[in-house]
Amino acid sequence: MPKKKVRIATTSLAGCFGCHMSFMDIDERLLELAGIADLDRSPLTDIKSCNECDIGLVEGGVCNAENVHVLREFRNSCRILVAIGACAINGGVPALRNRFDLGDCLEEAFITGIGVTDPTVPGDPELPLLLEKVHPVHEVVKIDYSIPGCPPSADTIWTVLTDLIDGNEPDLAYELIRYD
């Protein structure tokens, strides 16, 4: 009997999708992955909400109310939740704003900044509200594994993913653990 396929969900919160791009860099191994796994919610499937999954990959930190909502949905739906990349692990580049007041950031970006036309802070109710600070994902939900890197290399992502699919503890060689 063929082995049951694992279900994987992925999302990018306050990230740049660079980790997803690096994930795509597994190249022809994508075919192998397609043979052993199905993608659930992911930018690659455009499924909007998460079903029960075996593994969830979360890129990016938590910078707004929607990020919190999505992250909690992932935690509730995924048996194993994996933080992927610097932003998910420590806030990364978006966390640069943590040293400034949020109001000052909005003012600089939308009112007083160079080249701003029609100066107004966007207030559409559809826009998720920004959090006072950008947070790493482990400050909001329990994270089972983390893959550092900006982005982690395709080999690093592949190693962790296949180890987890095989039911093993991820074991990364020295050169596969990088924080940059």
Added chain:
Amino acid sequence: MPIFTLDGQNIPFEPGQTIMEAAMAAGVYIPHLCWYPEYEPHGSCKLCSVKVNGRLCSACTFPAAEGQEVVLNSEELQQLRLRLTQMLFVEGNHFCPYCEKSGQCELQALGYYVGMTDNHFPHFFPKREIDASHPDVLLDRDRCIFCGLCVRASRDEGKHVFELAGRGIETHLIVNSATGKLGDSELGASDRAAHICPVGAIVVKETAFRVPIGRRKYDHRTIAEMSLEEEAPLVRRRHDAKEEG
């Protein structure tokens, strides 16, 4: 020569040597950030914590003695080192992806060495002052780990440019000048104090990103290998110099 044991291995030592010095001279790496063989030990980073006859001690300050049983790599101590490293990361603002020290940073390399993949603790995101006033040297306090190496290096070269002020969580690096700015201090770009920083807190300007990724210090070699290669000979030399009086 008297000996002690380190994880069961016999380590010879000269009276007056610390456990760190004897171990390094014997080719055994003990993790550290605030210790450098040419300076008086500071004993603050605690990464060199070992158990000496069952008691937790800093290897860089604790004198070696005949018959000591020293434990370095128990599961407990490895876990302790991982947590200490994570505390150093969350206490400051350590963002490797855009730090010019990345790939050559001892804190980062130590993270790799202890197998750190996450930061475990909530982040402080402290607000610290950056000082770019010096024409040749940048002081980015976000990355300071308070190892005091710059303090000792500058003191030993007779300039006393740096000092650690405040206590506990209020500890911060200050500069000895009328304005408190690095640009008004006596620091020169060729001073040891401008080059000794193990992290990216004190960096010489216009030198960043010169070494490409893949050829940086810790890209392929661990901090243990590099430390034994670069620092262990200094311990031996320092010892020989003392012998000669």
